[in-house]
Amino acid sequence: MSENKEKKLGFGSQLIIENPVFGLYLGICSTLAISTNINNAIGMGIAVTIVLILSNILVSSVRNITPDDIHIPVYIVIIATLVTIVEMTMQAFTPDLYGALGEFIALIVVNCIILGRAEAYASLNPVGASAKDGLMMGISYTVSLFVMSLIRQILGTGVLSLSNPLTGAEIFAVRLIPESFVLSFMTTQTGAFLTFAVLAAACAAYKNKVTADDKGGK
Amino acid sequence: MNKESSSYKMILLGVLCGICGLLLAFVNSVTAPIIEKSSMAAEYSNLEAFFPGASFSEIKDYDDPTGLVTGVYEAEGQGMIYKVHSMGYDSEGFTFLIAYNNDGTVAGYTVLEHHETDGLGKRCFEEDYTAEIMKISASEEAPLLSGATLTSTGVHDGIEAARTLFIAKNGGTAPAPAEKTEEEQPEEPVSKALKDEDLSSAGAVCEEKENDGTTVIYACKAKGFNPDNEAEVTVDLSAGTITAFEVTNAADDKDGVGDDAYEADNIARYIGITSDSEVDAVSGATETSKALRAMAQAALAEAGE
Amino acid sequence: MNLLTLFLSATLINNIILAKFIGMCPFMGVSTRVKSAVGMGLAVIFVIFGASVLSWLLYQFVLAPLGLDYMKLICFILLIAAFVQFTEMFIKKNSPSLYKSLGIYLPLITTNCAVLHVALDNVAQGYNFIETCVNSIAVPVGFMLMLVIFATIRERLEGNDVPAAFEGNPIAFIIAAIMALAFTALNGLV
Numbered sequence: 001m002s003e004n005k006e007k008k009l010g011f012g013s014q015l016i017i018e019n020p021v022f023g024l025y026l027g028i029c030s031t032l033a034i035s036t037n038i039n040n041a042i043g044m045g046i047a048v049t050i051v052l053i054l055s056n057i058l059v060s061s062v063r064n065i066t067p068d069d070i071h072i073p074v075y076i077v078i079i080a081t082l083v084t085i086v087e088m089t090m091q092a093f094t095p096d097l098y099g100a101l102g103e104f105i106a107l108i109v110v111n112c113i114i115l116g117r118a119e120a121y122a123s124l125n126p127v128g129a130s131a132k133d134g135l136m137m138g139i140s141y142t143v144s145l146f147v148m149s150l151i152r153q154i155l156g157t158g159v160l161s162l163s164n165p166l167t168g169a170e171i172f173a174v175r176l177i178p179e180s181f182v183l184s185f186m187t188t189q190t191g192a193f194l195t196f197a198v199l200a201a202a203c204a205a206y207k208n209k210v211t212a213d214d215k216g217g218k
Numbered sequence: 219m220n221k222e223s224s225s226y227k228m229i230l231l232g233v234l235c236g237i238c239g240l241l242l243a244f245v246n247s248v249t250a251p252i253i254e255k256s257s258m259a260a261e262y263s264n265l266e267a268f269f270p271g272a273s274f275s276e277i278k279d280y281d282d283p284t285g286l287v288t289g290v291y292e293a294e295g296q297g298m299i300y301k302v303h304s305m306g307y308d309s310e311g312f313t314f315l316i317a318y319n320n321d322g323t324v325a326g327y328t329v330l331e332h333h334e335t336d337g338l339g340k341r342c343f344e345e346d347y348t349a350e351i352m353k354i355s356a357s358e359e360a361p362l363l364s365g366a367t368l369t370s371t372g373v374h375d376g377i378e379a380a381r382t383l384f385i386a387k388n389g390g391t392a393p394a395p396a397e398k399t400e401e402e403q404p405e406e407p408v409s410k411a412l413k414d415e416d417l418s419s420a421g422a423v424c425e426e427k428e429n430d431g432t433t434v435i436y437a438c439k440a441k442g443f444n445p446d447n448e449a450e451v452t453v454d455l456s457a458g459t460i461t462a463f464e465v466t467n468a469a470d471d472k473d474g475v476g477d478d479a480y481e482a483d484n485i486a487r488y489i490g491i492t493s494d495s496e497v498d499a500v501s502g503a504t505e506t507s508k509a510l511r512a513m514a515q516a517a518l519a520e521a522g523e
Numbered sequence: 524m525n526l527l528t529l530f531l532s533a534t535l536i537n538n539i540i541l542a543k544f545i546g547m548c549p550f551m552g553v554s555t556r557v558k559s560a561v562g563m564g565l566a567v568i569f570v571i572f573g574a575s576v577l578s579w580l581l582y583q584f585v586l587a588p589l590g591l592d593y594m595k596l597i598c599f600i601l602l603i604a605a606f607v608q609f610t611e612m613f614i615k616k617n618s619p620s621l622y623k624s625l626g627i628y629l630p631l632i633t634t635n636c637a638v639l640h641v642a643l644d645n646v647a648q649g650y651n652f653i654e655t656c657v658n659s660i661a662v663p664v665g666f667m668l669m670l671v672i673f674a675t676i677r678e679r680l681e682g683n684d685v686p687a688a689f690e691g692n693p694i695a696f697i698i699a700a701i702m703a704l705a706f707t708a709l710n711g712l713v
Contacts, residue, residue, distance in 0.1 A: 025551055025692060029636045032544040070227050072633075074234060076604060080597040081238040085245050088593060092249035095256050106643055109600055110636045112548050188707070189541060193700035197693045205688035238597065246593045 017210065020137060021144040022196075022203040026112040030104045031145055032192045036156070039163055041149035042142065043097040047090065047105060049138025051082050052114055056134035058082075059122040075118050076109075083109045094165040113141060144199075151195050156186030261291065261301065261315075268317040268326035269293035281386075286379040288313070297325050298387065300380035306342075306369035308333035314343070314373070316380050322356035322393035339369030346419065350504065351377070356384055357392035361504035364443045412515050413493035420505075422512035424451065424520050432456060436517040437466075442509030443476055444469040449510065451488075451517035458521070460514055463488035476506030485510075493518040526657050533661035536710055539637055540669045541703040546637035550670060551692055553628070560674035564667025566628045568660065571641050574606045575659035578642035579652070599642045607633045637666060673698065 020026045027048070034044045058078050066074050087105045090098045098105065108114065117137055122130040154160055158177035163170045185191050258265075258276050265274050272293035280290045289301035299317040306312055312332030317325035329343040341347055347363050347370070354360060360377040363370035385392050422440035427450065429435075436451045448467035453460055463485055470476025478484065479500045484507070491497060491514065500507040539545050546567075553563045578599045586594060611629045614622045632638060641662050645655045676698050685694050 025548065028547040028551070029544050032547065066230070067222055067227055070231060073231065073601060073604060076600055077231075077234055077238055077597060080600050081242060084242055084593055084596045087596075088242075088245050088249040088253075092252040092256070095253075103640065103643060103647070106596055107545070107636050107640060109596060110634045110639050112634060115634055185704075189544070189703040190700045190707075192544065193696045193703055197689070197696035197700065200696065201686075201688040201693040204690075204693060208687060235597075239594065242593050242597075 013210065015140055015143060016203050017207045018140075019144055019203055020113050020140055022200045023207070025200075026116055027141060028196070030107060030111060031148060032189075032196060033104055034101060035145055035149040035152055035192065035195070036187050037153045037161070038146060038149045039097070039161070039165070040100050041145040042162075043094070043165055044101055044104065045138070045142025045145050047086055047101075048108055048111065048113070048141055049135065051079070051086055051108055052117065052138045052141075053131055053134035054082050055079050055114055055118055056122040056130040057127055059118045060125060060127045060130035063123045071123065075115060075123075079114055079118070080109050096163070096168045097165045113137060148195055148199060151199075152186050152191055155183045156191060157184075158182040258291070261289065264315055264328060264330070265291055265293065265299055267328070268299055268315070269296045272296050274299075280383055282379055282383060284375070284379040286376045287383060290383065293317075296320060298384055299326070300383065301330075302376035302380055304372035304376035306332070306334050306372040307339045308335075312369075312372065314376065316351075316377050318356050318380075318384050320393065322388075324352050324354060324356075327351040334366075334369050339366045341366050342369045342373050354501075355392065356381055356388075358501050361502075362443065364441070364505050410496060411494045412491065412497050412511065412518070415511065415515065417508055417512035417515055420509045420512035422509070422516040424513065424516040426520070433461065434517075434521055435462075436520060438513035438517055440509035440512045440516075442470045442479075442506035447476075447506065447509040447513070449513050451513055453517055453521040455521055458492050458518070459490050460488050460492075460517065461490070463510075463514065465510070470503070470506040470509075476503045479503035479506035479510055488514050526653065529654060529657050530661045531712060533658055534665035534668065535706065536712060538665045538669060538706060539640070539662050540666060541699070541706050543640075545640045546635055546666055549628075549631055549635055550666075550673070551695060552631075554670055554673040554695070555677055557671060557674040557678060559628075560670045561667075562624050563628045563631075564663070564670050567632055567635070567637065567666055568663040570603075570607055570610065570629070570632045571638050571663040571666075572656075572659045573610070574603045574638050575641045575645055576655060577606060578602055579645045579650075579655045582646050595643070595646065600639060603638050603642065604633050637662070669702070672702070 017023060021028065021031050030044060030048075034040045055075075055078055059075055062074065062078075083106065086108070087098075090101075090105060117133060121133050125133070150160075154176055158179060158181070159173055159175050161170060161173035183191070186195065254276065258274060262274070265272075272295070274291050274293055277290040277292055280287065286302050286304050287300050288303045291299040291301075293299065297317055297319040299315055301313065301315055303311055303313045310333050312329060312334060314327065314329040314332075316327050319325045327348055332340070332343060334340045334342065342363055347366075350361050350363075351373075359381075360374045361370075362374055381392075420440040420442065422438055424436040424438040427435045427437045432455055434453050434455060436453065438449050438451055440447050440449075446467055447469045448465070450462070450464045450466055451460055452462035465480055465485065468476065468480045471480055484500050487497060488510070493515065497511050497514070499511070533539075537543060540547065540550055549563065549567075553559050581598060581602060582595065586592060586598060607629050611622075614629075641659055645658055648654075648658075650658060673695070677695060680694065680698070689697070
């Protein structure tokens, strides 16, 4: 019965079907640009999650005192301030990560996910729920980014490596594919688009299958 | 206050912007010093090598029309260091540091990164050429290196850009190094007796052309900027001096580099010298001048003086 | 810096969509019809040029002299939002026909990464006024070029038999991958 079917939709499933990046196509710019290695992916994911949680909390707190027609500038100022703070903090304490992510940290301001969640959820719901929503969205984004980076890094360079963002020291680096078999185009723009297309198609296929199962199971 | 009134909206936006501005100013004051320190940290060890123990600051505002200078650092009270990225043979270019002491002498010259060819462009970063650079002052141009034309031109252009900034900082004139007396022409440092100078890199070879017992005329060949500089050197055997010096093939002249060395005035300096004399090099024509001196040295040596 | 080189590299070689991945959201949404692609492209050129030049002026004459570099992000994005708002009001009032064809895209452009990117880039690269103008025109021209090419291809693709999972956006990304590959051929141009 439909209730059982709905309970079956665990977090993993939810992640794939309502994926903000591969399903709703939000925040694509940064996903394509950052996903060359997992270091950048995790760093960017954490930055976006922090901004998302804080912006959701702040927007939710002011939702009752903000008149409707100035709500966009208000949200923008809040988000821009948060992003600037994150940017300055990263530049000071994690300079390697800051150098790798470059202008995309500043572009978090226009990341559709953040303004989108502010408009769609945080402006309508209390602070606690908004914070949780921010966390969930942030985690989905980070995981999506991580998966894409994993694929691109392994196929494109053959090496899987992780460094400590605060000191730049390498935590581990392991070669999974010999140098001569590496598909170096995966690290270029073409590889980014290709990987994204395949992952988006995979999510769509999964979604179709689940919807078909749902209909068929009745 | 009515939520919909314009004054409410303006106040809300104003207060919001105010709070955000203050917050950002606070975070900025905390993070800015850390950022500045870490951007210099990368260079720190190199800067320390030039001016041990000095305190450094990075100068962000400098006017370099050539675009070759990528970083300017000041060693407080001691000098300036310039980070230069220039193009040589390899399309990636190379990066080096050139430092001037406040008195105008070169405090250091180190290459940071290059992809030049072994035995050719790479020589610009090896001892001989480095020693040449260390000898020039802020009022002179860097010499070129024969056989490494592209790379040394890149080095020359880079040092020129740095030198321009250094002179500009000094108020438009190059500082005169303390030990040197005031002169219109900058003097070449470190003169040695001709016989003691190591001019082997010029590979001078002299052949006896005419010998009448009192004077010998040698046909000499040496490598300056180009390999076949030639001159006829006449040596007076009894006095042990050079009585005539005639350049028969000004090989470097065609490139427009050795001109100064071939000037009549500079050639005249070889007349009357012995192997104990000190002959200064000609600035801006180091290699050619070296070739000429080498030929004079070889001629005197052949004559047994 | 050579202005022609600047123009060519901003339009073709460092194309904002294919090389830099900026401006993707509206790219995916609007590129299904050539007509809307042209409309969007023109609106983007106008907004990016106007907003970026204004941002540059704001930075040079207000933010930089006062040492308020960290206020850059807030000021730029507010300026962009205000610029778009005023443009929309102006077009709506003065030219209803123009509003019908272009006006609906304007609010979308506010959160378009491309506008903020160009504004920040002009400052980061230290361009003077002329270079800022050239860059601010060249980048959206490149954007529009890609948009129109893309829309043409997607229109043609509609009649084809695309696998179910790839329908819609995923196949668009495959097209983008091939286009990116094709345009890398221009890398040696400058």
